[in-house]
Amino acid sequence: MKLSVLGAGAFGTALAIALAGDGRGVVLWTRDAAHAREMRSLRRNDRRLPGAEIPVSVEITADMAVAAMCEAVLIAVPMQQMAGLLAAHAALLDGRALIGCAKGIDLRTGRGSTAIISAACPAATAAVLTGPSFAADIARGLPTALTLACADDAGARTLQAALSTQSLRIYRTTDTIGAELGGALKNVVAIAAGVVIGAGLGESARAALMTRGFAEMNRLARALGARAETLAGLSGLGDLVLTCTSTQSRNFRYGIALGSGTDFDRSTTVEGSATARAVLPLARSHRIEMPVAEMVAALVERRITVQQAADMLLSRPLKEE
Numbered sequence: 067m068k069l070s071v072l073g074a075g076a077f078g079t080a081l082a083i084a085l086a087g088d089g090r091g092v093v094l095w096t097r098d099a100a101h102a103r104e105m106r107s108l109r110r111n112d113r114r115l116p117g118a119e120i121p122v123s124v125e126i127t128a129d130m131a132v133a134a135m136c137e138a139v140l141i142a143v144p145m146q147q148m149a150g151l152l153a154a155h156a157a158l159l160d161g162r163a164l165i166g167c168a169k170g171i172d173l174r175t176g177r178g179s180t181a182i183i184s185a186a187c188p189a190a191t192a193a194v195l196t197g198p199s200f201a202a203d204i205a206r207g208l209p210t211a212l213t214l215a216c217a218d219d220a221g222a223r224t225l226q227a228a229l230s231t232q233s234l235r236i237y238r239t240t241d242t243i244g245a246e247l248g249g250a251l252k253n254v255v256a257i258a259a260g261v262v263i264g265a266g267l268g269e270s271a272r273a274a275l276m277t278r279g280f281a282e283m284n285r286l287a288r289a290l291g292a293r294a295e296t297l298a299g300l301s302g303l304g305d306l307v308l309t310c311t312s313t314q315s316r317n318f319r320y321g322i323a324l325g326s327g328t329d330f331d332r333s334t335t336v337e338g339s340a341t342a343r344a345v346l347p348l349a350r351s352h353r354i355e356m357p358v359a360e361m362v363a364a365l366v367e368r369r370i371t372v373q374q375a376a377d378m379l380l381s382r383p384l385k386e387e
């Protein structure tokens with residue numbers, strides 16, 4: 067199956083490199099023609115994934131017609147950009163297998179990737195690729211396990227086979243909601259975990275925060291129809307552990323900066339900020355308590371201080387675990 071990747075950020079570039087590793091042709095699309103020329107001449111993406119060599123079997127283009135010729139298209143742009151990208155190119159992309167790789171919830175609609183894809187391209191097979199995986203690790207060919215979610219089991223099996231390589235081990239599920247929410251919400255908890263570490267509250271507090279964060283991820287996901295085992299798998303717990311414990315994570319690093327009052331480059335992609343805000347109306351409409359997401363949303367909007375954030379979490383009523 068011919069594959070293309072939309073978005074030449076860190077993740078899109080890493081996926082293109084890994085998928086081309088087994089000798090198959092892969093198209094990597096960027097919206098920026100100058101960036102495409104630069105990557106073609108250097109065989110590297112110095113802007114987003116410095117140091118990784120892009121094999122010649124990756125065709126780099128800024129022409130969407132070339133990328134859309136492929137049967138399966140991975141969409142690796144930030145979540146808040148996905149709906150606009152699909153709307154702009156729906157005529158070319160509809161009918162393909164479209165695989166969302168962003169980890170977030172659309173602020174405007176409260177939707178995850180598959181609903182965004184199906185709204186823009188109703189004839190497409192909508193799927194999600196998610197799980198614990200840093201772009202730099204994938205590009206180096208380090209072993210990585212990911213979850214491919216597609217509501218149609220036959221579609222999930224086909225895409226699982228198409229995306230599996232020597233280094234990418236792909237598990238499949240039909241639970242798209244669970245896979246999407248696990249990937250989106252772990253970023254919110256990772257910001258909170260970073261705040262805990264940045265503020266010097268300690269690793270015991272981080273473990274408590276991760277556990278309570280996982281409980282609230284489950285509460286919302288279950289209310290929206292996800293399966294508990296999906297949340298306990300790679301796309302939920304697996305990615306939560308990775309992102310809350312590694313300074314390779316931008317969400318975690320952003321939290322550390324908030325917690326320690328240090329600078330952070332605002333142009334960095336940090337999906338958890340928008341997701342924390344997007345999730346609160348969903349939680350309210352399902353009468354679900356999400357104190358970690360509330361705290362993160364309030365912190366990123368500078369409505370509370372770090373001290374107030376810690377007090378918010380510690381002053382909750384005593385209850386059964």
Ligand SMILES: NC(=O)C1=CN([C@@H]2O[C@H](COP(=O)(O)OP(=O)(O)OC[C@H]3O[C@@H](n4cnc5c(N)ncnc54)[C@H](O)[C@@H]3O)[C@@H](O)[C@H]2O)C=CC1
Pocket residue numbers: 073074075076077078096097114142143144145147150151167168169170199200201202334335337
């Ligand atoms: N970097 C990583 O380790 C991983 C990232 N992801 C997810 O992948 C998504 C993308 O992240 P990264 O590639 O790391 O971000 P990045 O910041 O490295 O790159 C984002 C890319 O998207 C492009 N872009 C932005 N808006 C666009 C638009 N409207 N049309 C076309 N291109 C557009 C930018 O030019 C940039 O090249 C995020 O949702 C992230 O959570 C998932 C797993 C791992």
Ligand SMILES: O=C(CO)COP(=O)(O)O
Pocket residue numbers: 169197198199200253256305308309314315316317318335336337
């Ligand atoms: O999702 C990721 C790892 O699985 C990447 O996390 P960050 O977006 O926080 O860097």
